Amino acid sequence: MATEGTYIRTSGIRPDALLVELTGAYERGWQPADVLHITADGGDAADVPLAAAAVLFEATLSGAADRAPTDWVEQLRTIADRHPVAVPVTAHPDDFGAGLRATLPNATRYRIDGLAFTWKYLPRFARLTPPPSQWPHHRSAPDGTAAPAPDPRILDRIRGLLSKAESTDFPDEAEALTAKAQELVTRYSVGAALLAGPSTTAHVRGRRLHLEGPYIREKVLLLTAIGDANRVRTVWFTRVRIATVVGSVVDLQQVEMLFASLLVQATRAVSAADTAGRRGGATAAFRRAFLTGFAARIGERLRAADARATAGAAADAQIPVTELAPILARRSDEVDAEFARLFPTTRTARSRGVDADGFHAGRDAADSATLTPGDHPLAR
Structure with missing residues (x-):
């Protein structure tokens, strides 16, 4: 993760750009837990709550609880347990920034830009589960990627x-x-x-x-x-x-x-x-x-x-x-x-x-x- 001393500013990035880059990373094979891991691995602990807020906000917007593969839902549940600060979800992703300001005061424009920049350039990863663009309107029981699980x-x-x-x-x-x-x-x-x-x-x-x-x-x-x-x-x-x-x-x-x-x-x-x-x-x-x-x-x-x-x-x-x-x-x-x-x-x-x-x-x-x-x- 870029620090203030090394970050090259990109202009025009808004808080909702995090959601855009997050969904892009998902389409390239990344999953919620992977995104949190790579964010934490960047070395700036203050970025992790921001990343978790974006992941959970996007999950609500996309209806992941009812549409995502079961492994994906389990990752979201773990993230929510570890990062209980929730950003209020509205009808439009453009309102993500207002929610961030209300719940994470230290989520500065500078920090948001840096995290969006990092996610934008995450490389392609092997798709282990279908990305959000391939989720059904409502997950069947069991979902298409499910298999008989251990007791x-x-x-x-x-x-x-x-x-x-x-x-x-x-x-x-x-x-x-x-x-x-x-x-x-x-x-x-x-x-x-x-x-x-x-x-x-x-x-x-x-x-x-x-x-x-x-x-x-x-x-x-x-x-x-x-x-x-x-x-x-x-x-x-x-x-x-x-x-x-x-x-x-x-x-x-x-x-x-x-x-x-x-x-x-x-x-x-x-x-x-x-x-x-x-x-x-x-x-x-x-x-x-x-x-x-x-x-x-x-x-x-x-x-x-x-x-x-x-x-x-x-x-x-x-x-x-x-x-x-x-x-x-x-x-x-x-x-x-x-x-x-x-x-x-x-x-x-x-x-x-x-x-x-x-x-x-x-x-x-x-x-x-x-x-x-x-x-x-x-x-x-």
Whole structure:
């Protein structure tokens, strides 16, 4: 985001221009949560309430609550919860400026111009859901992009467990809460694959995750390792710090839950790691390597757990594992096809050298991470 020292003024921009540039960004593939993320990432915290006000004002004007895809509506709900200041909505977008002056006194002409200028030049993004111009007059039930979703009661339990795990100051309590969340995730995912059967086409879609520093590259490695173990493809956009994961609804939810859980464990482990004798850049290099090793080992453990879960699920269902494996392979093929459609020109990121001590320390910490209740550290 431009600051007062670097911003080049453009003349004639009015407050309602924010709405024009916002809808333009939506047509280029951006979604409400993406717009808030890129605004916050610009570095000027005062721009975020202004961005939220524009997003929510536009949502009311466009009738998003009744017309937008369900994922879009959920993003709007989250934004409204985090930014409760609402701009009164009138019959015409030209009145947006008057509403801003009434609710956000610090929304100066200078700030409005800068935000509109930024949104105007947001690049094209892959469309994960239809933009507002393609919404129906009234969303059907389910809407055109909806798919059978995981049981919301289970998701609420998982989110609650992970929230408690992230907020507690006691590592043992956090580990127990995370283990329980992972148990619910694994049990539900395997059961969903069995219930779908061999002839059901998976509902494959993309979902964006907004990552924050420090050590973003290493966090992407962890996300990718978790996704690879769960038939989910990951692409990372460095400049905007947004990852897109592509997979079935159930597998995407599993990856998000595991990522949140294991990121908590990785953060605690790297904070507790012995960095004695290292300073400055050496400490940062150790921690980057630590998280790289953690991600690599977690990927190995999850792939092994997936193989065991597949065999166990087949045994519980009294079917040969050879009948279950093709179902999962077919879903992987469907994910690959959708990924190629959304991102036809991706490239594989190259690895870089890391601190050997940190890398192996991270692998050791990953061996101690819990994947299911009763799971013990691997013998070494």
